[in-house]
Amino acid sequence: MTEHKYTNKLIHEKSPYLLQHAHNPVDWHPWGPEAFELAKKANKPLLVSIGYATCHWCHVMERESFEDPEIAEYLNAHFVPIKVDREERPDVDSIYMKSVQAFGQQGGWPLNVFVTPDGVPFYGGTYYPSVGRYGLPSFLEVLTFLDKTWREEPEKVEKQSTALINYLKDVSKQEQNTEGTVDDLGFHGENKTREFYTQSYDRLHHGFLFQQQNKFPPSMGLSLLLRHHHRTGDALSLEMVENTLRAMKQGGIYDQIGGGLARYSTDHQWLVPHFEKMLYDNGLFVTALIETYQVTGKREFADYANDVLQYIDRDMTSAEGAFYSAEDADSEGVEGKFYVWTQEEIEKVLGRETASIAIPYYNVLPNGNWEGKNILHVKRPPEQIAKDLGLPLDHVEAKIAEAREKLLAVRSQRIRPLLDDKILTSWNGLMIRAMAQVGRVLDDADRIAKAEKALHFIWNNLRTPEGKLLRRWREGEARYDGYLCDYTSIALACCDLYEATYNPDYINKAEALMKTVEEKFGNQGAYYETASDAEELIVRQVSGYDGVEPSGNSSAAMALLKLAALTQNVDYERRAEKIFLAFSDEVTEYGINSSFMMQALHLYLGGCKQVAVRGVNSDKGLDAFWPLMRRRFFPNAVFAFSLDGDADAQRVPLLAGKESLQGKTTAYVCQHGSCLPPVTQVTELKNLVDDYRQVRD
CATH class of the missing domain: 1.10.10 (Arc Repressor Mutant, subunit A)
Known part of the structure; x- marks a missing residue:
């Protein structure tokens, strides 16, 4: 057994990231009231240091500063240090990230924020070197300066923290806008975003030149461009999607031997990645790939999707069937060595x-x-x-x-990079969705079964008897109240599993989750990020920003529209409209930050066609309907299906009362509370669902 010179309070945590720091000489505390009470009694500021287990620069700062006894001694004497795993506590991370950006700093991880004993930031940044370089002061210089300011100029700290808390509250109020009407909603935001993507498109290496050097996988944006192409026939939108997906799959950002997409490329050629692999990136990548296969029929994109999923099966799936969070970039202390x-x-x-x-x-x-x-x-x-x-x-x-x-x-x-084996609810929702979509489109029953197994794990292990979702599971422990993104990601996964299996139980699960969302996260417009009974932080946030994963509000809008179609309950649609109105300015003006929100808006503006298909086993025409329902790309429609005589059909309001005609498989297309005459020919159904004429411009 390894003996350690230092052990701090993080030793009792489950997070792999926190455990990485459990033997630092820094006297780390986990996030909680104990650390803040200690700071109040000692009249000390706190350092809240936020990162995640597979963060390369977090490892660098740990080696350089947090393992340095001299720096640790000064930090322990003058501050109360807290370590936070951003993946367990996205609420804390989000507030402090916005704070650092408000201070004029570029966000990122490690995120190091200095806060008052009331938790209000007054200074912050990201990586600080142990020796001043890159135009940055050394970490010890920062600590010395802030300790001196805290003791000798408390009025400066008070002024900065007051201005910051007012700013955060103002931002949250701005994101609760409920002005405007649904008549103001239209495709103009989608059209404008397509133009922005076009202007930023890298015609040589593909992808988009949003940053001076790095390129991040733009999977949600690619899925949006597919919808724009489907609606308008715009060839360039599809060309950008196909070329970018190929460039990523064939580049160094993709693990050519083991499969799986890395976090981002450090160059515009997609050659040199930051080698960590995140579950959410791969889930969104698979979705973009399988949707591109649906649009183009080109088998390469289906093969790419399956290649990613083989990696997930082999390296990122627990024995119970749920999905791990990430793999590190470093092994043996060297980035990319593996x-x-x-x-x-x-x-x-x-x-x-x-x-x-x-x-x-x-x-x-x-x-x-x-x-x-x-x-x-x-x-x-x-x-x-x-x-x-x-x-x-x-x-x-x-x-x-x-x-x-x-x-x-x-x-x-070889010695493998660290596997962050915690199971996160919202990230699992993304991969469950991706697997359900691949299974449906490719008629892969085994893939659907794996998606179902993961969903059942979440439902049985990360949900309390009272219906509350929890955020994280590891080593038998489920912990932390679920956030909006957890509820809505799983609700949306349930909707996708319904369209893959036609099992009404998944509709019931999605409804139960969205009922809790309304009760615990409800607001006059969009939803809060945290529940009403969650820990009270310095501000209760509302956000529609689609960052590395869809925002909770974006997923909520999509789930609500799908439930409105399947249950024929118009109240769900009204709730989605409130979300769209709350973020209408952001979606219109800077849509690349709202790519998933706009996918939901596309479904709404496209008429949200509600398609009920009653199949007849003895009808040869059923074989023609099946691929249309399951393989074709219809981003403006939701499908329900049952065979004639199936008692479960009555459990799905969209199917209730709709029967086959003259012994033939029959489809009903409904919209805005009324249904068109039923059709028994596949070509008729395709034309009805593809029709965008009744939508708003």
């Missing part, structure tokens, strides 16, 4: 013949393409490699598959 190769290593593993194909395919160089080693990436498809080498295509494809299998086996013997 993933990179020398040419010599590849030749030794593969042998001459296979290596002669794998080396040009993966663009392996004798001296490497990054720090003397190779990040594998693809520039030429197998067809081009076969042509260039004068070899049969099937031989080249077989050798590439063989190379991948052998390299994966050898790589698996």
Whole structure:
């Protein structure tokens, strides 16, 4: 058993991130009243340091500063230090991130915020080096300056903290706008956002030039562009989606050997990633891929989606069927070490013949393409490699598959990066949705079963008998009250599982969750981020910002519209309208920050076609309806299905009272409380659902 010189209060936590810091010389406290009471008694400010287990720069700052006894001694003497896992406490992270940005700093992690004993920030930033560089003061210099300011100039601290709390309250009020009417809602925000994407499009390397150097996966934006293409026929929208998905899948940002998308690329070429892999990125990526397959019919995108999911099955799924959070970038203290190769290593593993194909395919160089080693990436498809080498295509494809299998086996013997094995509710919702969609579109019953298994784990382990969702599960412990995003992500996953299985139980589950949302998160417009009975922080936030995952309000709007269609309860639609009105200015003016909100708005403005299909087993026409319902891309419609004679049909209000005609599979398309005449031909159904003529511009 390893003996440690230092052990602090984090040793009793479950979070892998907090446990990483449990043996720092810093006297870390977990977030809670004890630390704030201690600060009040001692009249000390607190350092609230926020990060996550797979954050590379969090590791760097820990090694440089939090493991330094001299820095720790000063920090312990003059501050009360708190460590927070942002993934367990997104409410704390969000408030303090906005605070740092209000101070004129760029946000990011590690997030280091200095707060009063009342929890109000007065100074903050992200990474501080142990020795001044990059134009930044050293961490010890920052600590010394703030301690002096706290003791000698308390009026400055008071002025800064008062201004900050007023700012946060004003921002929250602005995001509770309820002015305007539904007549003001239209596709103008979607159109404007498409123009912004077009202006930012990187025509050489694909993706979008939103940042000076980095590129993040724009999966929610790509799904929005697919909807714009579907509505308008705009060819460039689809071209940007296809090219960007290919560039990511073939780039270094994608793990060419093991599968899975990294957090972001540190260059515009998609070559050098920050190597950590996050569950939410991969869930959203899979959704964009399978939707692109639906739109184009190009099998490559379905294959890409399955490749990601094979990685999730192998490395990111618990024995109980739920999904882990992330994999770290670092192993043995070195970023990317697990993933990179020398040419010599590849030749030794593969042998001459296979290596002669794998080396040009993966663009392996004798001296490497990054720090003397190779990040594998693809520039030429197998067809081009076969042509260039004068070899049969099937031989080249077989050798590439063989190379991948052998390299994966050898790589698996290396010391792996940390697996953050906590199970987060909202992130699981994203992957459940992705798997349900893939299973439905590809008629993959096993994939649907895996999505169901994960949902059942969440329902049985992260939900109390009273119906309250919890945020995190790890090592048998479920903890932290669920946030809006947890409830709405799982509610939306239930809606997708209904459309994959046609099991009405999932509608009931979604309704139960949204009932709790209304009771605990309700507001005059959009919903609060935290429940009415949750811990009271310095401000109760309302947000529609779609950051690394859809906001709770965006997912709420989508879930409410789907429930309105399936249950024929117009009250759900009215609640979604309040969300759209609350964020209408943001959606219209800066839509790239609201890409999922606009997907929900697209469903609403597209008429939210409610399609009820009653199938007849003996009717050969049923075989034609099935692929239309399950494989085609209809972002403006919700489908319900049952066979004639199925008693469960009466449990779905959209199906109730609708029967097949003349022994034929029959579809009913309803909208705005009325139904069009039923149809028995697939082409008629397609034309009715595709029709955008009754929508607002």
